[in-house]
Amino acid sequence: MTTTPLAAYLIVAALIFAVGLAGALTRRNAIMVLIGIELMLNAANLNLIAFWRYGPHPELLNGMMFAIFSIAVAAAEAAVGLGLVISIYRHAKTSDLEQMNRMKG
Amino acid sequence: MGFVFYLISAFAVGGALAAVLLKNLVHAALALTVAFLGLAVLFLRLDAQFAGFAQILVYVGAVAILVVFAILLTKGSEVPKEGVFSKTWLAGLAIAAAVFAVLAWAIVQAAPSLPNQAEVPAVTVNDIGNALMSRYVLPLEIIAVLLTAALLGAVIVAMHEKERAKQ
Numbered sequence: 001m002t003t004t005p006l007a008a009y010l011i012v013a014a015l016i017f018a019v020g021l022a023g024a025l026t027r028r029n030a031i032m033v034l035i036g037i038e039l040m041l042n043a044a045n046l047n048l049i050a051f052w053r054y055g056p057h058p059e060l061l062n063g064m065m066f067a068i069f070s071i072a073v074a075a076a077e078a079a080v081g082l083g084l085v086i087s088i089y090r091h092a093k094t095s096d097l098e099q100m101n102r103m104k105g
Numbered sequence: 106m107g108f109v110f111y112l113i114s115a116f117a118v119g120g121a122l123a124a125v126l127l128k129n130l131v132h133a134a135l136a137l138t139v140a141f142l143g144l145a146v147l148f149l150r151l152d153a154q155f156a157g158f159a160q161i162l163v164y165v166g167a168v169a170i171l172v173v174f175a176i177l178l179t180k181g182s183e184v185p186k187e188g189v190f191s192k193t194w195l196a197g198l199a200i201a202a203a204v205f206a207v208l209a210w211a212i213v214q215a216a217p218s219l220p221n222q223a224e225v226p227a228v229t230v231n232d233i234g235n236a237l238m239s240r241y242v243l244p245l246e247i248i249a250v251l252l253t254a255a256l257l258g259a260v261i262v263a264m265h266e267k268e269r270a271k272q
Contacts, residue, residue, distance in 0.1 A: 003107065003221070003222055004107060004110045004150075005216070005219065005220075005221040005222075006219045006220055006221070007212050007213075007215070007216040007219050008110065008114075009147070009151070010208075010212045010219075011209060011212055012114045012117065012118065012147070014205055014208035014209055014212060015118050015121075015205065016117060016118060016121050016140070016144070017204070017205075017208070018201045018202070018204055018205030018208070019118065019121040019122055019125055019201075020121065020125070021197075021200070021201040021204055022125060022197060022198055022201035022202075023124065023125030024197075025193075025194075025196075025197025025198075025200060025201060026125075026190050026191060026193075026194040026197040026198060026201075027125070027189060027190060027191065028185070028187075028188070028189055028190065028191045029130060029181055029185075029189065031130060031172060031175050031176055031179065031181055032125075032130065032133065032189070034172070035124055035125075035133065035134070035137050035172065036125065038137070038164075038168060039121050039124070039125075039137070039140065042140075042141065042144050042160075042164070045144070045148075045156070045160075046144055046147060046148070049148050049151050049153045049156055050151055052151075052153070053151040053152060053153065053223060053226065054219070054220045054223045055223075058223070058226030058228060059226060059227070059228060059232075061228065061232065061233060061236050064153055064155070064156060064228070064233065065233075065236065065237075065241050065244075067148075067153070067156045068155070068156060068159060068233075069244055069248055071156070071159055071160060071163050071164075072163075072248045072251075072252065073248070073251065074163075074168075075163050075167060075168060075252075076251055076252055076254075076255035077255075078168045078171055078172075079171065079255050079256065079259040080255050080258050080259050080262065082171050082172065082174075082175040082259075082263075083258070083259035083260070083262040083263035084262055084263075085175055085179060086175055086178050086179060086262075086263045087262045087263055089178070089179040090265070095179045095181055096185065097191065098191055098192065
């Protein structure tokens with residue numbers, strides 16, 4: 001039995017989410033924006049697991065399954081996102097988002 | 106609230122902060138790994154063993170390596186002269202701070218009605234496997250299709266454009 005209140009986990013998740021959002025909004029490099037998005041997804045996973053653990057019916061595994069599927073989707077997103085960054089770098093010779101200002105190649 | 110929780114949370118939040126703030130992208134990727142590891146330990150502390158080890162395998166094992174590969178392939182380890190933060194960094198920081206303020210306010214308001222402790226759920230990996238194969242079999246199949254599509258898509262997108270290279 002743990003004695004850490006649920007609110008403590010939620011605050012930690014909110015902090016990591018805010019840090020990830022700040023990273024995604026303030027960095028110039030496309031890879032750093034992806035890193036920020038990964039941090040935000042992880043913070044959401046922490047929330048799902050914490051609510052599953054403290055919820056009324058943990059044996060139904062709802063929150064746990066959400067977190068597991070979210071990890072799988074995040075892995076797919078990271079692979080495609082980084083592939084796109086590499087492709088754009090080959091084309092435009094930069095991964096600076098402020099220089100990527102047109103959709104036409 | 107234990108000392109261990111503070112220590113792990115400090116690792117996770119500190120790793121996330123370092124990942125966002127460090128100028129060298131390789132250092133940022135290493136800090137990101139520390140943040141992922143801290144989150145995995147938090148999952149383990151929440152008695153979610155399967156999710157914790159899946160987190161270590163997928164994030165610390167695969168995503169971190171993928172990020173390092175992408176950084177090296179795009180020569181991202183060189184710190185740009187014009188700085189690592191965009192021109193609109195102040196607006197981004199303000200939005201992130203506002204989001205955190207709203208979330209923290211909601212949590213603090215709800216804190217008295219939130220549970221402080223709960224029985225350790227008697228859930229084994231066996232139960233998770235059974236649930237994945239019975240109640241959650243459709244999402245599992247969709248995830249399988251999604252991962253296959255993402256694998257093919259990532260390879261095709263990142264593949265060298267041979268026709269363009271010949272010209």
